[in-house]
Amino acid sequence: MIDILISLIIAGIAGSIGRSLSGFSRGGCIISIVVGFIGAIIGTWLARELQLPDPFVIVIRGTSYNILWTIIGAVIFTAVLSLITPGKNK
Numbered sequence: 153m154i155d156i157l158i159s160l161i162i163a164g165i166a167g168s169i170g171r172s173l174s175g176f177s178r179g180g181c182i183i184s185i186v187v188g189f190i191g192a193i194i195g196t197w198l199a200r201e202l203q204l205p206d207p208f209v210i211v212i213r214g215t216s217y218n219i220l221w222t223i224i225g226a227v228i229f230t231a232v233l234s235l236i237t238p239g240k241n242k
Contacts, residue, residue, distance in 0.1 A: 155215060162210075162217050163188030170226020176234045187226050192218070195225025 164181060167188030171177070199206065199221045208220040 155213060158212055158215075159217075160185055162219070163192065163222070166191060166219060166222040167226050170223050171230050173223070174227045174230040174234060176230035178237075187230055188222060190229050191224070191226025192222040193225065194229055195221030195223070198225065198228075 164185040165188070167184035167186065170191050171179075171184060171187055196218060198204075199218070204221075206218050206221065208218070210217045210219055
């Protein structure tokens, strides 16, 4: 149970950093967690396909978290998401 909570916290932090770097501001905490999880999938896949190293890995209770690739994946995901969603009317 504690591992799930740690994963949610790390995904939320990485998702919020990714959202702020790409300028995507819609949604709240739950959206940041979802973006963090999707970013982890995209970033890890991208690093594996390009055979890139994991320069910033955090190991908590035996589980490793690739923070850098999660943030990069979240930036890519939110950038694509902001391109396909309509902008705000001013």
